[in-house]
Amino acid sequence: MTIRRILIANRGEIAVRVIRTCRALGIETVLAASEADLDSPPAKLAHRALCIGPAHPSESYLKADTIVQAALGVRADAIHPGYGFLSEHTALARLCEEQGLIFIGPTSGQIEAAGDKLRARSEAEAAGVPTVPGDPVETTGEALALGREIGPPFLIKAAGGGGGRGMKKVDRLEDLPEAMELAAAEAGSAFGDTRLYLERFITRARHVEVQILGDGQGNVVHLGERDCSVQRRYQKLIEETPAPALSEDFLSRIRAAAVQFAERLAYRSAGTVEFLVDLERDAFYFLEMNARIQVEHPVTEAVTGFDLVAEQIAVANGQGLLLQQENIRPEGCAIECRLNAEDPAHNFRPSPGTIRSVVWPSGEGIRVDTHIGPGACIPPFYDSLIAKIIVHAADRASTLERLRLAIAQTRIDGVATNLPFHAEILADPEFEKGGVDTSYLPRFLERRRVLPEA
């Protein structure tokens, strides 16, 4: 089967990104857009835009039936889901499978295996990939026995939920019984499920993830790692490759673990295996797998020179892996800053509105992925990402220098953005040194609050 026409079930910069590769490959694009996005740059760049529903995502971008009907209606061969929205819902992948449409991504079974946390954890264990020591616990006795085995500090989580509710950090073994009682009560009222999960709390952690690509037949390659430790409330802000201040031996073990995990699923398409690096124990643990193209994929493209969307399409087209591991040789360093329409002066609240004027940086080693130009409107219904600035250079110091200049060249008028906040982080000696852990950004914000700039 040859893919000649792709329906893009997404919006914003990733829609522009996918269209760009399709154009280079001579593939027609149809954008499934909500009413609010009918005049957006991706709607103008695509060969055709279809209005699939009102602005609110639940009435447009999250309607799998409508999107598949749209693809069938325009006789598209394949659907590219981008990231977010339906990209990791089994519903869209399964409907495509039933209707004979190509889903540019993993199979619905793989999405399910990666998406269910307990299932993914057991797959990791079966693949011989280390996981954070821990287990479900039912009684205080069980918790104490497990606690003695894995050692403090601990984290108690609600087995049936997320979002921090029912989550407790416990520093001493003797405090476990009381904390469990509290956590069970909280979990019960929040999720109607008092089951608990006890694991080791990683005090100083870094978030390192590995980009992989699989052909669905069990062949998997990796394209190196990305360090995404600069996070605010689990939202990544700055990503870079290679991961700084970790030994080549350590990194090669992480990369191998990611490949092992993806091989076990006979994973198809591009995916990311995320790990938590425990800096105190010099160990890493499987966190989760993201079964989609990721926001931060351009840093990998910058150092490897490959187009990950083109590779996704090749795999979807049945051409298998065009890349062989020995031909993937990352060169230099790349760092990405995510520009969001949010106001750092007001606790990062979203600032939708109309862009009056905008100047993007340009020059050697600078890439800007965006859907925003002058007059562009940032609707309040969607996430606040407006652009990604990606810089590539020979080493980390020169990449940082180039990125600082790129950020300084950038001007966005009309809405508040986190642009000045990026400039501050890039100028911070601790970030410049490299290898910060996930507590860095909260500490940075605290320092900034205590010592406001003169």
Add this chain to the structure above:
Amino acid sequence: MTLTAKDVAEIIKLLEQSRFDSLSLEMDGMKLNLQRSCTVPVSQTHNNAAAQTATGVPPPQPTSKARPPSKPGLLDVTSPFLGIFYRTPKPGQPPFIEVGSKVEEGTVIGIIEVMKLMNSVPAGVKGEVVEILPENGSLVEYGEVLLRVRPEPSP
């Protein structure tokens, strides 16, 4: 006097139902500016994102059929979903309506299929059908005009 959130919601509804694109309201000490959806035209897309991605050709114009110009004096009946539009209840049967048919708000004017789910579409307006736009069995978008209806003069 101040506006509550409920008042603003009410004003938004009025704007949505009107034929205007924007509304400015100024009253003692406060100003309210409303604009219908995000339709600010992008006069110029940026080179890094847009132009460089193009292969030297200007980007094609969007071809979405949603929001076409309406005709003066006629009411538009628009599609409530994206789907396949059918004018007849079943193949071979007479159409629900023809040009010249009189419709009431509840009159079924066609069926829209979304993945085997058949949704009947009511006219929503009262009057005489002047024009039926989509072909039977064609894909219609959300908001695409299905019919133009001449409203019945009020008695």
